[in-house]
Amino acid sequence: MNIKQFEYGPLSHYSYAIVSEGKMAVIDPERDPQQYYDFAKANDAKITAIIQTHPHADFVSSHLEIHNETGATIYNSKKLGADYPHQTFDDGDSITLGKITLKAINTPGHSPDSITIVATEGDKTVMFTGDTLFIGDVGRPDLRENVGNMTAKREELAEMMYETVTTKFNELPDDTIVYPAHGAGSLCGKNLSEAASSTLGDERMGNWAFKDQSKEQFMNTLLDGQPFIPSYFGFNVDINKVGADRLNPNIEKIPFIENTTATGLIVDMRNEAIFKKGHLKGSINIQAESEIDKFETWVGSIVAPNEKFTLVIDKKENKDKILNRLAKIGYEKQVLKVITLSNENLVKTDQLDLEDFKKHPENYTIVDIRNKSEINECKFFENALEHPLNELRDTASQIPTDKPVVVHCAGGYRSTAGSSILENELKNATIYDLSEAIEEFKD
Structure with missing residues (x-):
């Protein structure tokens, strides 16, 4: 079974190509399709299938472009309500790709229209789980309350995810290789592993979602502490439903x-x-x-x-x-x-007198722009005002300007953006970026 995993690091996204006997399927492709064309050419293969596990929220897919360029059939769940040419792919449906059989399993939970693709060749089994099953975690259930063909509240999707995890994979062997659509750093889950793949047996042993627990315990764990939802997520779901x-x-x-x-x-x-x-x-x-x-x-x-x-x-x-x-x-x-x-x-941006800030932090208004889940874990400054970066353009006016304002995050990358936002929003204030000096204030 010839499988290629493609990684796009900034979005922690994995997409896949499968080749058998000159035919190639692409699963969850990213926006730029050229790498899939190059892989097909290198393997003397023709792209005949593009499979979408669901309409992704965190990136725009090239499924429609690949279809228009190659004539390959797009496959996705009928529940997606796709507005592009496609073939439905749900429980009981299968595709033959050379010597490989690809079967669909409806696995709602991250979204109501999620599917998992199970590929078999001889005694080898591989599953492409999209945003349903990650390595060490499962997909968050709170992204489809207001967007997509099928909307669902987070509690409904959390319950669906419980049913998926406890019933949908039971017939698959432990040595099934698990290939997810995301790894650590993605906002589509909260505790994703750095690993790019696993086996179903290892996930059954080590992934919290497979532990013996009640539905209520499962749902509470899944719903608690999910990261913020970027404003573009719903926008991307809508684009992917139509095709970019x-x-x-x-x-x-x-x-x-x-x-x-x-x-x-x-x-x-x-x-x-x-x-x-x-x-x-x-x-x-x-x-x-x-x-x-x-x-x-x-x-x-x-x-x-x-x-x-x-x-x-x-x-x-x-x-x-x-x-x-x-x-x-x-x-x-x-x-x-x-x-x-x-x-x-x-x-120019004003430069903070770091020694004065260390000696007299009370003379500054400190703004913590980390995510709420990060702040809940630890605070670097007890009196810091909490203004998550994704909300800062809307909440900046609430920040007092009677003292110089010092902005910090966890490592320096986000505070640069945050301080520049406050330079624009707080016209008469003095704004400083603590930047990488935040490391000096960590225990």
């Missing part, structure tokens, strides 16, 4: 201007040190300097779906790469233009 436009034409039509200026909402992806030396008024510094920066997640949490903005990049050579990253969450259409900066109309 082709990627490259959307990228190519966005204007690019070098050495210029801009007004309005601005997302600046540059390194924080460079940003603080000079940036445009109104800029929010959401860094995309490295491949592991959670740029997509935080753009989609801070900037609302359909909200237009200008994108500032560090150099022309990075334009398409950064636009492709925005397209992962369907935000490329919101970019008015991409620019590099001239030296005109730039403002």
Whole structure:
């Protein structure tokens, strides 16, 4: 069984290709389909099937583009209510892919329309679990209360997940390989393992969801302490239900201007040190300097779906790469233009006197922009005001400005974005970013 796992690190997303006898299926593809075309070519295979385990919330899929380019059939649950050409794929349905048989199991819980795909060849069994079963966890049940063809309240979905875990996989052997759609760092669950795969036997032994417990205990554990829901999640469910436009034409039509200026909402992806030396008024510094920066997640949490903005990049050579990253969450259409900066109309960020802050923290208003679940685990400053970053543009006006404001997160990446938001929202206040110096305040 020839299986390739593709990983997109910033969104902790796994997609898959399966090849047998010159035929290839793609499962839960990400926005850029080129890697799947390349893999098909390398294996002398034709893409004949694209399978969606559910309409994903945290990324935009390329299923419709692959269908239009290759003629491959899209398979998904009838419960999804897809608005693109597709074949329903539910309990009892199967696909033959060379020597491999792919069967569908309806596994609601993360969403009402989730399916798991079970692939068998001889005595080997593999399951592609989407966002139902992760390594060490199961998918969160609180993303489909207001979006999608089938909506369901979190309590209803938590109960569905209990039934899924306790009944749907019982006939599968312990040596079944488990391939999920996400790993550690995804907001589609709360305690995902760093491991990219597992076996069903190991999950039955080590995953909390398989422990002997009552339905009430299971539901309480699943519902408690889930991370925040980025504003773009519902937006992506709706895009995936219809199918996204082709990627490259959307990228190519966005204007690019070098050495210029801009007004309005601005997302600046540059390194924080460079940003603080000079940036445009109104800029929010959401860094995309490295491949592991959670740029997509935080753009989609801070900037609302359909909200237009200008994108500032560090150099022309990075334009398409950064636009492709925005397209992962369907935000490329919101970019008015991409620019590099001239030296005109730039403002600097004030630098915190760290020694004075250590000696006299009472002289500052401290703002903790971590997620509520993080704050509940520990606080670094007892009197810090709690304003999670994803809510900060809406709650900034509640922050008193009679003292200088110091913003912190857990490691420095988010506080750069948070302090830049407060620079815009609190016009007459002095704003400081504690940045990586937060490490000096941890026990």
